[in-house]
Amino acid sequence: MVSIHLYTRAALVSAFALVPALPIMAETEPETTDPIVINGGEIELPTAVPAPAHLDGVFDQIYSGWLFRDSETQAMQLDDFENPGMIFVDQGIDDWNAVEGEAGKSCASCHEEIESMKGVRAVMPKVNGNGELWSLEDYINDCRTNRMQAEALDWDGDRMKNLTAAISVQSRGMPMNVAIDGSAKPFWEKGKEMYYTRYGQLELACANCHEDHYGDWIRADHLSQGMTNGFPVYRLKQAALVSQHNRFRGCIRDTRAETFPMGSDEFRALELYVASRGNGLPVEGVSVRH
Numbered sequence: 509m510v511s512i513h514l515y516t517r518a519a520l521v522s523a524f525a526l527v528p529a530l531p532i533m534a535e536t537e538p539e540t541t542d543p544i545v546i547n548g549g550e551i552e553l554p555t556a557v558p559a560p561a562h563l564d565g566v567f568d569q570i571y572s573g574w575l576f577r578d579s580e581t582q583a584m585q586l587d588d589f590e591n592p593g594m595i596f597v598d599q600g601i602d603d604w605n606a607v608e609g610e611a612g613k614s615c616a617s618c619h620e621e622i623e624s625m626k627g628v629r630a631v632m633p634k635v636n637g638n639g640e641l642w643s644l645e646d647y648i649n650d651c652r653t654n655r656m657q658a659e660a661l662d663w664d665g666d667r668m669k670n671l672t673a674a675i676s677v678q679s680r681g682m683p684m685n686v687a688i689d690g691s692a693k694p695f696w697e698k699g700k701e702m703y704y705t706r707y708g709q710l711e712l713a714c715a716n717c718h719e720d721h722y723g724d725w726i727r728a729d730h731l732s733q734g735m736t737n738g739f740p741v742y743r744l745k746q747a748a749l750v751s752q753h754n755r756f757r758g759c760i761r762d763t764r765a766e767t768f769p770m771g772s773d774e775f776r777a778l779e780l781y782v783a784s785r786g787n788g789l790p791v792e793g794v795s796v797r798h
C-alpha cells in the first residue's frame with residue numbers, strides 16, 4: 509500500500525536533512541505476525557488484526573508493537589514470571605486492597621475482587637456522565653478523592669501506574685474497543701488533528717513516523733505503528749512502568765517540541781484517537797518494550 513501522501517513527502521524530505529537516519533522508504537510490513545503465546549499457551553494474543561474502518565485507505569492491518577522488538581525483549585512477555593512489569597501488577601493489587609482515606613475504604617470495599625475491572629481498560633479513555641473525556645487515571649482519582657476521601661495520585665507516579673497495570677491485566681486478550689462516535693466524536697476529532705500536526709523543529713507528526721515509516725529503522729530504533737494496547741508498558745530503558753501520556757511526551761520531545769502536560773485535555777484527546785487506531789488489537793498490558 510502506498511501511504512506516503514504528497515503532502516507528507518515534502519515534509520519528510522525536509523525532515524531528512526535534520527534526521528539523516530530517517531530512511532527514505534515507505535512503511536515496511538513485519539516479517540512474521542506470530543501471536544504472543546504467554547505462559548506456555550495459557551494466553552494467546554494476536555499481533556496483527558484488520559484495521560478499524562476509520563483507517564480505510566491508511567492501513568490494511570494493524571500490528572502490536574511487540575512485533576517490532578528484538579527477540580530478547582519479546583521473550584520477556586512470554587512468561588509472566590519473566591515479565592518485569594508483573595511485579596508492579598502485584599503491587600497494584602496490594603494497593604487495591606489497602607484501606608486509605610477518611611471514608612475508611614479500599615477499592616475492594618466497593619468493587620470487590622480486582623477481576624471486576626475486566627473489560628474496563630479495553631474501552632478507555634471514555635466520556636463520563638458529565639460529558640468529559642476521562643482516562644483510566646481520572647476514574648481512579650475520582651474514586652479516591654470523592655469516594656474514599658483520599659488524596660489524588662500523581663498521574664505518572666508509581667502507585668497510579670501500578671493500579672493502571674493491575675486493572676489493565678484484567679482485560680488482557682480483550683480487543684480494544686474505544687467509542688469514537690456520539691459524545692466521544694469531538695474529542696476524537698481533536699486527537700486526530702493532533703496526530704497529523706507536525707511538531708517541533710523537526711516538523712514531524714505522529715503519522716510521519718508511526719504511519720508512514722513503521723517497520724523502518726530510525727537511529728537505532730525499529731519503528732512500530734505506535735499502538736497503545738500494551739500500556740502501561742514496562743520499559744527496559746527506564747526500568748519502570750511507563751504511562752501512555754509519558755510515552756506521548758517522550759515522542760513529542762524527540763521532535764524537539766514543547767509538549768503538553770501529562771493529564772492534559774490535549775493528551776486525553778490524543779489518547780482516545782491513538783487508542784482508536786488500535787481498536788481490535790488485544791489489551792496486552794503489561795507489555796515489555798525496550
Ligand code: HEC
Nearest residue numbers: 604613614615616617618619628647648651652655656671
Ligand atoms: C465507595 C465505593 C468506591 C470505592 C471505595 C472505589 N470505587 Fe471505583 N467506582 C465506584 C462507583 C460507584 C463507580 C461508578 C460505577 C459506574 O458508574 O458504573 C466506580 C467506578 C470506577 C471505575 C470506572 C469503571 C468504568 O467501567 O467506568 C474505575 C476504573 C474505578 N472505579 C476504580 C477504582 C479504584 C482503583 C479504586 C481504589 C483506588 C476505587 N475505584 C474505589 C465506587 C467506588
Ligand code: HEC
Nearest residue numbers: 573712713714717729730731732734735736755756759797
Ligand atoms: C521521530 C519519530 C517519531 C514521532 C514523530 C513520534 N514517535 Fe512515537 N515512537 C517513536 C519511536 C522510535 C518509538 C519506539 C519504537 C516503537 O515502538 O515504535 C515510539 C513509540 C511510541 C509508542 C509506543 C508503542 C509501543 O508499542 O510500545 C507510542 C504509543 C507512540 N510512539 C505514540 C506516538 C504519538 C502519539 C506521537 C505523536 C504525538 C508519536 N509517537 C510521534 C518515534 C516517533
